[in-house]
Amino acid sequence: MARNGKVAVVGAGFYGSTTALRLAEYDIFEEVVITDIIEGKPEGIALDMxxxxxxxxxxxxxTGQTTGLAGEGYEVLSGSDIVVITAGLPRKPGMSRMxxxxTNAKIVRQVSENVAKHAPNAVVIVVSxxxxEMTALTQIATEFPKNRVLGQAGMLDTARFSYFVAEKLGVPVGAVKTLTLGSHGDTMVPVPSKCTVEVGGTPKPLTELLAPADVDxxxxxTRNGGAEVxxxxKTGSAYYAPSAxxxxxxxxxxxxxxxxxxxxxxxxGEYGIEGVYLGVLAELGRGGVRKVVETALTDSELASLKEAAAAVRAKQADVQNL
Known part of the structure; x- marks a missing residue:
């Protein structure tokens, strides 16, 4: 089997280490690198893997490598085609992502500057x-083209929505297709008009199978899926579904x-929205985001997406000085 390229995961917590293991077990890369600031932790995890x-x-x-606040150890990122940034503190009960x-802005900025220094051609996937906001900050700190910096949110939120629908209807998760757009937070926009459930081999709209109150x-x-976990x-946040x-x-x-x-x-410009990192459908390839893929939305769904964009844009402007 041909193995190509190098992928690095910054942060060896539950999220980072689980992501690194999934990437290694794909068996498509020559090397998976995992780093952390805790002395010996990434080396120990790598040895175990x-x-x-x-x-x-x-x-x-x-490969595991301890890194320092002054940039020590980050040379291990050299030659990475992809860098996944998981560094930062997880939520505790009662905390919002905001x-x-x-705290996480300082961490992500420092990591991003070192990524730019040692892996200047990488595609960066942010999960912090x-x-x-951290996706926007990473692009600012790396000064990478915007298509080479993207964030993981909609994949997770959509998976949560699909699971909850399958659980409610008692059907296999593979029979359910859902979609979430917008922010990874309070202005998340699950899109019921794009949700279908296969019944007897035929996809049926979710709205035909559940009452409006049940869909709501x-x-x-879904919007509170992370907080529920x-x-x-009590002592951490989700990592199995996010790492997948x-x-x-x-x-x-x-x-x-x-x-x-x-x-x-x-x-x-897509959806009539200008200049913001936002949860949307996108076509991915070696250069990161090839293009944003617009999908037809109801008037209320589009209004919610624009509301999410406005809220996120204001917060993303704030991170420039953090």
Whole structure:
């Protein structure tokens, strides 16, 4: 099997380490790198993952490297085609994603500057919260073309929506197709008009299968899906579903697949929205976002998307000075 390229994951917490393992087990990369500021942690995780290779049957090499606040160790990113930034503090119960903005902005800026220095040709996938704002900050700090910086949000939110619908209707998750746009937060825009459920081999609109109140309840649960996990865990935030989403995005970039996925991408004219990172459908390839893919929305869905854009734009302007 041909293995090509190098992908790096910055941050060896639950999210970062799970993402790195998923990427390694794809067995499509020559090397997966994982870094962290905790001395020895990434090296230990990499050693453990490498020892799983004979069992799981993958040949991708995993390299761990401790990094420092002055940039020590970041040279390990050299030659990376893709960098996934997971660095930052996770939420605690009762916290919103926005509560993390100042703390995580300092971390993400420092990481982004080192990515630009050592991996100047990489596509960067941001997963640090608050997601939309940290994606904008990463582009500012790296000065990369906007198509090469994107965020992971819609993949996760859509997966949550699909799962909740499947659970409610008692159908396989594979029978459900949903979509979420907008922000990764309070102005998330689940799109019921694009939601279908396969019944007897025929896709049927979600709105034909559930009452409006039930659809609204599923939308609200999706919007608060991360907080629900945080409240249950009490000492961290979600990482299994988020890491699956980030890894799939990285794979689409690495394989130049042209896959269309809901991601946080730069929007500049699509849907009548100008100059903002926002959750939309986008076609992904080796250069990152090939194009934003517009989909038909109802008037209320489009209004909600524009409302999300306005809210996110204001916050993204704030991060320039953080």
């Amino acid at each position: 490498n020892q799983s290779r004979p069992i799981e049957g993958f040949e991708t090499k995993v 509560d993390l903005i100042e 919260n608050p997601l939309d 309840a599923l939308v609200d649960r 945080v409240a249950l865990l 989403a980030a890894a799939q995005m990285a794979r689409a970039v690495a394989e130049d697949s042209g896959a269309v996925m809901p991601v946080c991408a730069w929007v500049d």
